[in-house]
Amino acid sequence: MDYLQEVEDKRVHDHFEEKMTNSSRRVWVPGPIIVGAGPSGVATAACLKERGVPSLILERSNCIASSWQHKTYDRLHLHLPKQFSELPLMSFPSNFPTYPTKQQFVDYLEAYVQFFDLKPVFNSTVVRAEFDSGCGFWRVKTMGVNMEEREYVCQWLIVATGENAEEFVPDIEGMNKFVGPIVHTSSYKSGDSFTEKSVLVVGCGNSGMEVCLDLCNYNARPSLVVRDSVHVLPQEMLGRSTFGLSMWLLKWFPIWLVDWFLLLMTRLMLGNTAKLGLTRPKPGPLELKCKSGKTPVLDVGTLAKIRTGDIKVCRGIKRLTSHTAEFVDGREEKFDAIILATGYRSNVPTWLTETNFFSAKNGLPKKPFPNGWKGEHGLYAVGFTKRGLLGASSDARKIAEDIHHQWKARVNIECNGDIT
Structure with missing residues (x-):
């Protein structure tokens, strides 16, 4: 019990204290540990700091x-207007466009971190996090770039690695036989290297649609695999963003009526997308989003290219050969390259031992929105709502408020000398 007693003796300290133990370092963290320095992680750290609660951000990357x-x-670009994508306590610069570019968003995040003086620990990969019921604390083990091991001990653990931590690569029959490049969108930068090539894009979400459009701009010949039904909506309606208009309408009308209106306007503006090979699901776009988390595609020009034939729509892939793809409708076509716009998955099950709050199957909180932000024993989740940056910001505020109440109670006890 020497180790447990050591932790208990240090729990009233207001700073980190390090101690060498064999080949690893043990660090006591007085506030929460946040795993992940993405938008969700830094937003939570800022909300905590604003309430006077220190935190430690662990980030596996170098930025x-x-x-x-x-x-x-x-x-x-951000698919939603900037007012729906800003983090708590700090707005986007007024001179930013309605839909900021990728670099503008990164600049905003870096300014956010600097403004709140957040100092993540970079190149620190969490390899295991478990709750030690014996001492009532979380033990978080990390590995550095030089294989340096470290163990952090804390009362609160905030998982901010998000829904998109690892690339999802589907198992397509014959994938190992295809001789051309197969790249995930995580490695795709532009269509510059695909000029005059026939490219198969697998996945018809926002990324797949936009990659196809980018390929057209570089004179490539893209084909889009559409395996399932999909809602495609205009990015803007009636001079307002479709998302903003939807949020406003939901304040006054039930979701089924808002969906009816959105689909009516979409039909008037975009026509019947089924004629382009893009059939719609039976549930409306907002109902489907609430039930499954599946986000509708906001069209930024891809449909026009599909209409002109610059982008071909294909059914699901049955198998690949060395140079061709065979589709489920029996058609076969030759391709020079394949781009997988197949999305991402959570990596939480690979390092978090807790399975009551997070699902071991998909790495997402088991509780549906809006209750999926808090687990047991000081465990929290931020950025797993399937509602983008707006959902992450909501989580960050709720988590900071909840921990702040506990922090104040603990400080009061310590100040009164009730801890032995």
Whole structure:
């Protein structure tokens, strides 16, 4: 019990204290540990700091928002207007456009971190986090770039690695036989290297649609695999963003009526997308989003290219050969390259031992929105709402408020000398 007693003796300290133990370092953290220095992690740290609660951010990469900086394509813009994408306590600069570019968003995040004086510990990969019921604290083990091990001990653990921590690569029959390049969108930057090539884009979400449009701009010949039904909406309606208009209408009308209105306006503006090979799901776009988290596609020009034939729509892939793709409808076509716009997945099950709050299957909180932000024993989740930056900001505020109440109670006890 020497170790447990050592932790208990240090719990009233207001600073980190390090001690060498064999090949690893043990660090007592008086406030919460936040795993992940993306938008969700830094937003939570800022909300905590604003309430006087210190925190420690652990980040496996060498920078903040590594996915945004290293795993996004060059032409990326925020799909929602900036007022729906800003983090708590700090707005976007007024001179930023309605839909900021990727670099503008990264600049905003770096200014955010500097303004709140946040100092993440970079190149620190969390390899295991478990709650020690014997002492009532979380033990978080990390590995540095030089294989340096470290163990952090804390009362609160905030998981901010998000829904998109690891690339999802589907298992397509014959993938190992295809001789051309197969790249995930996390490695795609622009269509510059695909000029005059026939490219198969797998996945019809916002990324897949936008990559196809980017390929067209570089005179490539893209084909888009659409395996399932999908809602495609205009990015703007009636002079307002479709998302903003939807949020306003939901204040006054039920979701089914708002969906009806959105689909009516979409039909008037975009026509019947089923004729383009893009059939719509039976549930409306907002109902589907609430039930499954599946986000509708906001069209930024891709549909026009599909209408002109610059982008072909294909059914699901049955198998690949050395140079071709065979589709489920029996059609076969030759391709020079394949781009996988197949999304991302949570990596939480690979390092967090707790399975009551987070699902071991998909790494997401088991509780549906809006209750998926708090677990047991001081465990929290931020950025897992399937509601983008707006949902992450909401989580960050709730988590900071909840921990602040506990922090104040603990400080009061300590000040009164009730801890032995």
